[in-house]
Amino acid sequence: MNEKERQDALESIELIKELVLQTKKHMGHYGGGWISIIWGVFCFIGVGGQRLFIPQGALIGVWWTALAVIAGFASYLVSRRFHKAQPVRAEHYYMRYFLQFWFPLMLLGYTLALFIVNIPSISNHYIPIVILLVISTGYLIIGFMFFRGILYMGAIGFAGTIVSAIFFLYHSDIILGALFGIGLIITGIVINNQWKSI
Amino acid sequence: MEEHIAVKLDKAFHQKARLGIMSILMASGEAEFNYLKERLNLTDGNLSSHLSLLEKKKYVRLKKKFVKKKPKTLCQITEKGHNAFKEYLNHLEQIIRTMSEE
Numbered sequence: 236m237n238e239k240e241r242q243d244a245l246e247s248i249e250l251i252k253e254l255v256l257q258t259k260k261h262m263g264h265y266g267g268g269w270i271s272i273i274w275g276v277f278c279f280i281g282v283g284g285q286r287l288f289i290p291q292g293a294l295i296g297v298w299w300t301a302l303a304v305i306a307g308f309a310s311y312l313v314s315r316r317f318h319k320a321q322p323v324r325a326e327h328y329y330m331r332y333f334l335q336f337w338f339p340l341m342l343l344g345y346t347l348a349l350f351i352v353n354i355p356s357i358s359n360h361y362i363p364i365v366i367l368l369v370i371s372t373g374y375l376i377i378g379f380m381f382f383r384g385i386l387y388m389g390a391i392g393f394a395g396t397i398v399s400a401i402f403f404l405y406h407s408d409i410i411l412g413a414l415f416g417i418g419l420i421i422t423g424i425v426i427n428n429q430w431k432s433i
Numbered sequence: 434m435e436e437h438i439a440v441k442l443d444k445a446f447h448q449k450a451r452l453g454i455m456s457i458l459m460a461s462g463e464a465e466f467n468y469l470k471e472r473l474n475l476t477d478g479n480l481s482s483h484l485s486l487l488e489k490k491k492y493v494r495l496k497k498k499f500v501k502k503k504p505k506t507l508c509q510i511t512e513k514g515h516n517a518f519k520e521y522l523n524h525l526e527q528i529i530r531t532m533s534e535e
Contacts, residue, residue, distance in 0.1 A: 241532035244525045250449070251456040251522070254472070258460035322457065322464035323507065 258322060266317035267382075268426035270310045275419030277306040282412030296348075303341075337373065344369040363408050364400045367415065371396060388422045445490050446521045450475055450483045455518045458493065458510035466506035484508060492517055 281302050289298050318324060344366040351357050351365065371392035378386025395414045399407040446452050453473045457464055470480050487493040492514030496507040510518075 238532070240528055244528040244532075247452055248522075248525055248529070250452060251459075254453055254456035255460040257472070258457050258464075262461055322461040322468050324465065324468075 261320045262322060264317055264320070266313040268423045269313045271419045271423030271426060273306050273309050273313065273423075275416045275421075275423060277302055278412045278416035278419065282408055282416075285408065336377075340369055340373045358404070360404050360407060361400070363411055364396055364404075367392060367396045367411050370415075382426075385422065388418050391418055442524050443517055443521050445487060445492065446518065448483070450479065451487060454480075454483060454487065454508070455492070455510070455514065458508060459515065459518055463507055463509040466508060469508060487514065490514075490517075 347365045348362045351362050371389050374385050374389030378389050399410045403410055494509045494511055498505050
């Protein structure tokens, strides 16, 4: 056996290793880390803008809705980009995921917020509390079903929201904005690093 | 007389493009034609001929379907292909080991 055969064998094994690793990296990676970071930034901009520029009242709803549409569109673009790198492309993956899971939850959040606005005996300060409890429930469901990393985010979000409602109701928007913002950005970084380490 | 290890290597994999196709399919189980084409930097014709050879040997299975009226080809690794590629890897490792010992 000569040195060339050994060299060929080594090169082949290197190529196989590289292709297997790259393929595994592509598989199931729908940009969840970056989407989490987008929504973390959304929390900071949302609360910051609400506190600094938006007068209290109906405009707050418009502000958050507009921001949610922008963040949703950015998430769609990220998901589409990663989706294209899959060995087998599932059709309309992002839209299906969004419509089947997050859309009903968001609808529930908005409906509950609408109830609070129209019931004078309940303070409007409970609006972020209710919406974030709904979102935390979403994270808990995803965490239990698919991805353990998100489970912590859901648990911390749920507990943080309840603690904030009991002790810091009037500043809950800042506290929860920071909690969810930091939590989502950290979750995003953790997810991205997990994919990098494959 | 004992057969030379290099002779045992399956010729179907002894080509970079086919080695690439099988490596990707070993990792993912299945992949779309376009994915393989982009990852391995091959032309349609080139990839088709490599896949045909692997299909003839029953190492891969090709499935054609239509999505939004566009044809899509899905390539799947077969059990026979999986085992043959594993064996090929073992032979490669054997070559490296033997040479290191000599």
